[in-house]
Amino acid sequence: MIALLSRDLRLALRAGGGFGLGLAFFLLVAVLVPLGVGPEPATLAKIAPGILWVGALLASLLSLDRIFALDYEDGSLDLLATAPIPLEGVVAVKAAAHWIVTGLPLTLVSPLLALLLNLPPQGYPLLLASLALGTPALSVIGTFGAALTVGLKRGGLLLSLLVLPLYVPTLVFGAEVVRRGAEGMAVSTPLLLLAGITAGVAALLPFASAAAVRINLR
Amino acid sequence: MSIWEYANPKKFMETSAVALPWVTAGTVLCLVTGLVWGFFFTPDDYKQGSTVKIIYLHVPSALMAINAWLMMLVASLIWLVRRHHVSALAAKAAGPVGLTFTLVALVTGAVWGQPMWGTWWAWDPRLTAFLILALFYLGYIALWQAIENPDTAADLTSVLCIVGSVFAVLSRYAVNFWNQGLHQGASLSLDKEENVADVFYLPLLVSIGGFVLLFLTLVLLRTRTEIRLRRMQALLARERMA
Numbered sequence: 001m002i003a004l005l006s007r008d009l010r011l012a013l014r015a016g017g018g019f020g021l022g023l024a025f026f027l028l029v030a031v032l033v034p035l036g037v038g039p040e041p042a043t044l045a046k047i048a049p050g051i052l053w054v055g056a057l058l059a060s061l062l063s064l065d066r067i068f069a070l071d072y073e074d075g076s077l078d079l080l081a082t083a084p085i086p087l088e089g090v091v092a093v094k095a096a097a098h099w100i101v102t103g104l105p106l107t108l109v110s111p112l113l114a115l116l117l118n119l120p121p122q123g124y125p126l127l128l129a130s131l132a133l134g135t136p137a138l139s140v141i142g143t144f145g146a147a148l149t150v151g152l153k154r155g156g157l158l159l160s161l162l163v164l165p166l167y168v169p170t171l172v173f174g175a176e177v178v179r180r181g182a183e184g185m186a187v188s189t190p191l192l193l194l195a196g197i198t199a200g201v202a203a204l205l206p207f208a209s210a211a212a213v214r215i216n217l218r
Numbered sequence: 219m220s221i222w223e224y225a226n227p228k229k230f231m232e233t234s235a236v237a238l239p240w241v242t243a244g245t246v247l248c249l250v251t252g253l254v255w256g257f258f259f260t261p262d263d264y265k266q267g268s269t270v271k272i273i274y275l276h277v278p279s280a281l282m283a284i285n286a287w288l289m290m291l292v293a294s295l296i297w298l299v300r301r302h303h304v305s306a307l308a309a310k311a312a313g314p315v316g317l318t319f320t321l322v323a324l325v326t327g328a329v330w331g332q333p334m335w336g337t338w339w340a341w342d343p344r345l346t347a348f349l350i351l352a353l354f355y356l357g358y359i360a361l362w363q364a365i366e367n368p369d370t371a372a373d374l375t376s377v378l379c380i381v382g383s384v385f386a387v388l389s390r391y392a393v394n395f396w397n398q399g400l401h402q403g404a405s406l407s408l409d410k411e412e413n414v415a416d417v418f419y420l421p422l423l424v425s426i427g428g429f430v431l432l433f434l435t436l437v438l439l440r441t442r443t444e445i446r447l448r449r450m451q452a453l454l455a456r457e458r459m460a
Binding site: 144148149151152155158161162164165166168169172173176190193197205208211212215216218 | 350353354356357360361364365370373374377378380381382385386388389391392393395
């Protein structure tokens, strides 16, 4: 499983566009929003939590269709399905690789973008915490969407339609944590719910994703 | 003799051919009675005036929007466990019907909300949850459309339906948490005293019955169409082979 993880990471790095594209997209969202709504610091501070979370969500959506597509095309997914590790494990590793390539860098650069969007300083640690807790859920849910659409020719658009409604709870609780944090309110409830969602999807969704991959490979 | 006998397409077609006219008649009877009674023979509400009458459309369609997804969930589970094709096709047939009920609930709500709340739309938990439910229906229908092989499509949409149910419930409570809204509490419930007043209650029940029957009629009709389509494709495939 570790070998598979390092293989996926190497592929993502060398194929290019893995790290860079998501981050550039995230940056663009953070630049475009002030241009759209005006540079008023108070307004920006108010919408910053939501914008940062929506930006992170869309950026992680960008690379979802690559999770299985290349392996499906060159047949290595069939080999992985017959490999001695269970397919559920393969799927979980794929989700982890996706998170390391998109979710982790997004989390790390988010303070910089929060600066651009004038997020109040007490929101920073919570922004980092909520993204660190929430982006794994985005990757796992996205892997499920990718597993459903792996056999399709132009699955990309359908993938967003399938995955975005599933992202709703994560987005709501993630942005809520940052918003409350920025206003100096108690955050433990949404933070725990966010952690609960991540733990729940990480435990259960790989089974659904593996089932979907099996159906698609049949 | 067991209930699974009806999962046989032939038996299903025979039974539903007999049942369909009766169900249709029941639908028309209930809907006409409920709606005419509701619209013309109930007094105006002392606070909301005549706009209250939209509940005869709004509440039943909202109720059926959720129950249609529940029916799809049950049908999907039956398909996954027992591989009865009629079950998968019934789930497929119910998707667009459920989406329509969701949209009717959203539109009637907007039409009612404009004079009452002064706005067509508010980001209120119930409204938002329904919009998300509509998105779930869209995704479900789109996945059915996108996949060529019918068995693969049935399998994948079933998995999506199960996962979607969990997330639909989660979203419901998440948006609740996110924003407190304008929507009033439940109009009907079995365990509470606070139902709507008796004058509105009976026509509302009849109209809900009408919507349940309408759903049944449409799903039966659409399932029959799906089965015929499937047979036609099988015949065409056989012709090509020969």
